[in-house]
Amino acid sequence: MQDEVRRALMEQRDEIHARWEALLHQQDSKTPLGNPDCLVFMIDWSLNEIFALLREMPTRRLLSHAQDEPECPCGMNPLLAYYRTAELALVEALERVHAAMPMLSEPDKTANMQLLRAVVAKVRCREVETFCAVCQRRPAGSVRHVCQARAGACIRSR
Secondary structure, rough: OHHHHHHHHHOOOHHHHHHHHHHHHHHOOOOHHHHHHHHHEEEEEEEEEEHHHHHOOHHHHHHOOOOOOOOOOOOHHHHHHHHHHHHHOOOOOOOHHOOOOOOOOHHHHHHHHHHHHHHHHHHHHHHHHHHHHHOOOOOOOOOOOOOHOOOOOOOOOO
């Protein structure tokens, strides 16, 4: 991602936060932990993680996460909807940045979008699988760290 694009995206932090919060409030909560009023307190931390990865991680390594879908056997993990809404808010912001920079080529815009989605996928995978590891609904022996395996780590079972 070009430095000027990344900076322009980061300058939209307040708008991203507000849109993300609005999207969370539109979601049906499956559990008390999925209450949007609880989840909004994580947005700043999550944005810090996402922006840090956009600055620090090599593109090829990040793109290996683009298709990662964390496993959640019960489907009750509140972070599933949290990160779906995160991706939507961030993609909308990046589209605004692209619209304001007509000099960017279509291949650059596509690469930026792929990178942003890969960064969100990496953070989503890590956080969802961490939450699932302590879930009381998971069947014994069901935790399999798909995201870590794709990144080259061992597949662990519990």
